[in-house]
Amino acid sequence: MPPATQRQRKLTAGQSRQILFLALFLPVLVYGSGIAIMISALPDLPDTVAIHWNAEGEADGFDSPLVPIIANSALAVGLAALFFGMTWNGAKRGTSPTLVRLLTAFTPGFAVFMMVQMVPSLLNQRGLTAEQIAAQGVGLEWMLGLVVGLAVAGVCWLLAPQLEPVEAHTSEVAPLPLRATERAIWSQTATMSTLLWWILLAVITGGMTATIISTLDKPDQWYQIAIFGFVYAVVFSTMTWRVTVSPTGIAVRSALGWPVVRVPLEHIKRATVSDVDPLTEFGGWGIRFAGGRRLGIILQRGNALEIERNDGKRTLVVTIDDADVGASLLTSYLNR
Known part of the structure; x- marks a missing residue:
């Protein structure tokens, strides 16, 4: 596609x-x-x-x-x-x-x-x-x-100039050909690029090392290590996600199993594919919010699976390879 x-x-x-x-x-x-x-x-x-x-x-x-x-x-x-x-x-x-x-x-x-x-x-x-x-x-x-x-x-x-809003261009996908009684599950891993991995690893390692050194002679401030350790663990867990589409809807789960975002099938209006630029549309990578009431799990630049909801909550955007396959399977279940 x-x-x-x-x-x-x-x-x-x-x-x-x-x-x-x-x-x-x-x-x-x-x-x-x-x-x-x-x-x-x-x-x-x-x-x-x-x-x-x-x-x-x-x-x-x-x-x-x-x-x-x-x-x-x-x-x-x-x-x-x-x-x-x-x-x-x-x-x-x-x-x-x-x-x-x-x-x-x-x-x-x-x-x-x-x-x-x-x-x-x-x-x-x-x-x-x-x-x-x-x-x-x-x-x-x-x-x-x-x-x-x-x-x-x-x-x-x-x-600053007053710019006109531009509607997001999403690509509709054909439903995956499934028989009425047939069930299928699509699961794909989304992760950040190797360069971003190394950059974040260097930042987190440097920050953790500085925290440990600064508290060596201050045993009453050991809690800083625990706080930063927890924050860094959460950051690491959000660098890789597992996206699963099933007959019940879509689930996007981080590497540690939390946080997790679920959208039941009955709350999905449509599933499409869009093209995402992390910096200009979401201000960066990770769990992000953007204009147009969009919640993004943004790990890379390029195709994204976009889930428009019918319950008034934010549209879910997940950058992932083969986004069209996930959107196609969801469309099949929505058409039943």
Whole structure:
């Protein structure tokens, strides 16, 4: 079966200019200005500056002033490319107008939030000794960044283009040829790509290791390990799902058996196949919610089994190989 038709939205020249200005030009200007200011302050900075502060606001990490400049430059390039790509691709692919508008406003707002924190935290260390830096602590830059960033995001929300909604294109499937008394079950495993597996494994391993190290000398905070361990186990369990279609409906069960999503046959209006882009339509991977009252179990890009319900609850979207087979079998049972 050919892939489901992708949703497309034709942008006007004015809408394209608005998105390019708000989601690309403004963030690049903010990031570039912030990095330039930090670089200009290098001659006045000591050889070692504070680059990290603990929860009490005390400096607990020190390094060359080049480290935060290089790190922030790399982070700025990555974030600018990521958020603009999500915004532009979402606008072109027909993603919910509200989500596109939110991304268009969030991108420059986050850039301001980040730079208003990073630039003063470095500039405030000009001309100070190591002892003065250690005693200085962290200021209220994060709060100022939050306020200014929200204000900028609010203005950009008002300036963002008003896009027309685009109906999701789903492909109808022919019912699987079954005799009236014949029963069949379809079961398929859906999992994330190998790259995403390794990325999540690295993040979870790093986070768990940091948690264990931070609690080695604090036995009264051992509960943090248990909490993070539980959260990580749930995250791992939602990286692989088993999708089963039977005469009773559809069940989507995670690797550990929980969580599980069931839709009885009598609550299914129709089963179709759609084409899904995780970032632009659902904002990422995993259990996600999207516009159009859709609940997604999003593990990969491409074909998805889409279950429209007749009980008023959210449409279920599961990205999976051979989605057309599952939809075809469900259609057969619905036609009985």
